[in-house]
Amino acid sequence: MKVGIIGLGYVGLTLVVVAASKGIDVYGVEVNAHIKDCLKNDKAHFYEEGLDNLIKRTNNKTLHIVDEFPLDVKYDAFIVTVGTPLKGGLKVPNFEYIKSAMLSIRNVYDGSELIILRSTVSVGTTRNVILPFLMNMCGKEENELLVSMCPERTLEGKAVYELTHLPQVISGNNAESVEVAQKIFRKITPCIIEAESLEEAELIKLYCNTYRDMTFAIGNAFCMAAQKFNVDGSKVIEHANYGYARSNIAKPGFVAGPCLEKDAYILINNMPECSSKEFILAARQFNESLEDMVVQWVQNKIGAPDDNKVIALSGMAFKGQPETSDLRGSSSVYIAEKLKAAGYKMNLHDFCALPEEMEALKLGTYFHDLYDACSKASLLLVLNNHKKYASVMSNASLLYSKNGFEILDSWGACTELYYSNDVKISTLGNMFN
Template identity: 30%
Template sequence: MTNNTDICVIGAGRIGLPWAAVLADEGHTVTCVDVDEEIVDAIMAGDAPFEEPGLDELISRTVAEGQLTATTERSRVADANVVGVTLNAPADQIESYLDVLTGYCEHIDPDQTIINRTTLPVAITERTRVMIADGVGTEPANLDYVTFPERLAEGRAIEELRSLPKIVGTNNGRPHAVIDVLLEDLPGNPRYVDHETAAFIKLIDNAYRDARFAIANQFALAADRLGVDAHRAIALANDEYPRNDIPTPGTVGGKCLTKDPYFVTEEWVDDLPADLFSEARAANDAYADLVVNRVVELDPSSVVVLGRGFKRDVPDEVASPTIDIISDLERAGIDVESVEPLSIEPSERDAALKTAIPGSDAVILAVDHTYFRDRESMIRDLSDGLIVDLWGAFELGGRVERIGSGPLTRTESPPAND
């Protein structure tokens, strides 16, 4: 093994491609295999096929240097010393994931190192290892298999690949020579454990975050019944009080937080008296339902929704609760227009707001992008109707109201510091 390792990454999505680009930038020779020809063509043209800070520059440089390539040919898996698996495994499509991975086994050699970065239920982790071993004709104990869960936040993938601690599961729970080579130039010392513990830690990461957000949203649901401003109450509860660190209420989405908590509940607590993580998911979903119900009560004919991504400063609409909110409002007979500034050229963003907002009955700040926060005055000036703030991002007053403080019926709100 040398510092220049031949690596094949199966899947050039939001997990696989940033990892591949960082490895290529560290001097390894990396090939991405993906079934999507458009993604492959974009990579080979030196372009990132999706928005991720720093990724476009990395791809452009490493493709030009010959360190990174992409192909749709599965057989290229056979050319590498290391095979990384970053296939998507939705909760309701685990069998499909296993079938797709089985199709690659004919190109995998027992002497190759297999690194699985796909988030899986713990029980499926061992099943995957056994399946690959069977497919390549060796015993599971002899397969050089590594569980290396990704722990990245979309929008910070490159930064976090170079900084976060790495959890690594191996056959014996001990350091692994290949992983040590791949990570030697990346800060964040690896923590070596067994496969099951590595998979479980990834589920802990996201189930904990989802539950933490659910606490805030549960407070918002209760405050809404009581006519209390949940955003203001939480901010004051946190203020200089060392035992509180409660997040702001808001919608919760994305592929990981809407999936990983169920991987925990389905395997371990379905026969226990408590199911915290399913209840947390329900609280987060209920906040989005509350948004729809409160807006529908206003009986608007037209609404402008600001933002469509699943979180701040990320344009990705996959598993975005805002998309569901838009659909529900449209089903209620409301004319909905939306503006996602991160999907528009910067020079055209202000014009999009100036076109969409005037004349609408209500404006919903659905995603608190920095762009919207920086244009609070513009949005207030453009809007003739109510501004419904899901995040407490805008100052109360005038026509701005927040979700989580009762029906949206007021035209004037008291100042936030009264």
């Protein structure tokens, strides 16, 4: 099979490489020069377990990174994997990249190839945006074209494994579209779920992520409510869940990253006004409000900013487990932006994020070493749950045991070992007690 993929970001690159490793002849195009340079050196532009090895194995064999799709290849399908971010400052999605992606195939697409949309979109986008665009492009009727929505549901940090193990949702505008999509994804993963319509496939993706968002919102809301009764919000959740299968309340924490920060908004974008919409929005906004609570905690602890007050922020990637270098949509970055706007000076650290990307944030001084980041700081905010905090922090209490130094261990990532009398540690569960 021969497949073209447009957009080699987190989703496109993992898919193109895994597909190539399964013997599909894949042609990938990408507009970002840095990404293409990395690939020339057999490397991904981000950290993802197992990905670089697969790139090495497949590059220039079944994996072809090209500037434009070669004209002499007969493609079975094109897969669109470009980003669908929210419009700057607004909470509405921007689907312009999808249109630009479809323009990039105009010289090689004749209306007979399947177009698979993999990006996350609002319900109805495949039928009402993609199909008319393609009809215009090749002058064919809707029922002559093959269009499919096959959403991506992998977890960053585990994408290479999950692409070949998760059930793949497929859909199509007609039976032939479904059949071609089946053929492609059967080569990649054993379990295929056929959605009843393009809209159902769009909704499945949005429900999966919004469900996670809302589940976490319950944990966060319970955590903050407990503190109003002077009860530790993390402990009450831990104890409510312990040995009691009917309680599975989420641990409090930031709900962030390039998908969760936007997918609830993509879902409600064109949803008619209704109480479901308000419910979904309230959950999303509650999760976002955690960032302001951290800023409030800082202000409570050290008061107004001045030149002698430095705050160390560690865990800038949007999550620590599975490990990722991805800074997009990270609550840690949003917290740093808010602290900077309030006038605080910051030292920044992360165990996995790339130094050049940390420096490009321009939110504070970047430190490779966590101890160095803390050495002149009054507070440390541990903002993701990277596994290294457990061991690194347990050896560090002496370094930090200076007057007034405090830590907000937002994920409870530091082990009890580290909880010495010298340093006061708060969690999201007791930050306002």
